[in-house]
Amino acid sequence: MEHRQDRKRKILLIYFSFSSQTNNLVQAIVNGLEESDIEIVLERLVPVKPLHFPIGTISGTLWLMLLTSCRYRLPIKPLSRRCFEDYDLIVLAGPTWSYNPSGPVLSLFDRDGERLFRGEHVLPLISCRGYWRMHWWGLRRLLKKCGAVVVNLIVFSHPNPEPWRTIGVFLKLAGKNPERRPWIAKMYHKYGHTREQLDEARRFGQMIGRELAQHGARNIKSLDFNTKLARP
Numbered sequence: 001m002e003h004r005q006d007r008k009r010k011i012l013l014i015y016f017s018f019s020s021q022t023n024n025l026v027q028a029i030v031n032g033l034e035e036s037d038i039e040i041v042l043e044r045l046v047p048v049k050p051l052h053f054p055i056g057t058i059s060g061t062l063w064l065m066l067l068t069s070c071r072y073r074l075p076i077k078p079l080s081r082r083c084f085e086d087y088d089l090i091v092l093a094g095p096t097w098s099y100n101p102s103g104p105v106l107s108l109f110d111r112d113g114e115r116l117f118r119g120e121h122v123l124p125l126i127s128c129r130g131y132w133r134m135h136w137w138g139l140r141r142l143l144k145k146c147g148a149v150v151v152n153l154i155v156f157s158h159p160n161p162e163p164w165r166t167i168g169v170f171l172k173l174a175g176k177n178p179e180r181r182p183w184i185a186k187m188y189h190k191y192g193h194t195r196e197q198l199d200e201a202r203r204f205g206q207m208i209g210r211e212l213a214q215h216g217a218r219n220i221k222s223l224d225f226n227t228k229l230a231r232p
């Protein structure tokens, strides 16, 4: 019988991303992981009904925020069979939606949570504008209910100061391009995560890869992801 230590360490990164921010972080982490000798499997959650970014209207944005504050489930397509293989570590990544995990991630828990996460070491990754704590508490509860071992947490917040961050995210979702509106552009240069944050995500990927290759997921809990760049 093959023992885990006899083969390459294996990591699954399973994620949802609406406006590409989680996607960019995951890709940067993968770049860092690739420096270690581990097998990497990527799975992006795809909603059954396509979601288009930006939403394009203020009313549509308010409607989605209302739905998501009720923990609205957004049905997703079936996962590829590879997701249900044996992994040394699973990274579960996605944005905060109204202080909760996003609709596709909630659907994932409803349908596949037990089968996917039971007995697995899981490292959650949250992309948000800055308000992630309730999301984290809820996510940790869901993972533990499925029998997962939650090994650490990575959070990346948008670095813009308030109130421009909240106004900017809302306008961006509504398709109003805040970066190009003179009354806000001076205070709000860019939606989402910066190049420096993506470099930091890549560094986190290097750290995870090294640790995983040498010791498995056992000591991922000792890695420090709570840095000024990630959570400004």
Ligand SMILES: Cc1cc2nc3c(=O)[nH]c(=O)nc-3n(C[C@H](O)[C@H](O)[C@H](O)COP(=O)(O)O)c2cc1C
Residues within 6 Å of the ligand: 016, 017, 018, 019, 020, 021, 022, 023, 064, 065, 068, 094, 095, 096, 097, 098, 099, 100, 127, 128, 129, 130, 131, 132, 169, 173, 192
């Ligand atoms: C419907 C909706 C609700 C959101 N609610 C929150 C929130 O409660 N807290 C927060 O910090 N960010 C919130 N955001 C912002 C996203 O978490 C943030 O823009 C994230 O970086 C998007 O990642 P993505 O591009 O991978 O989807 C919300 C975004 C959407 C679309």
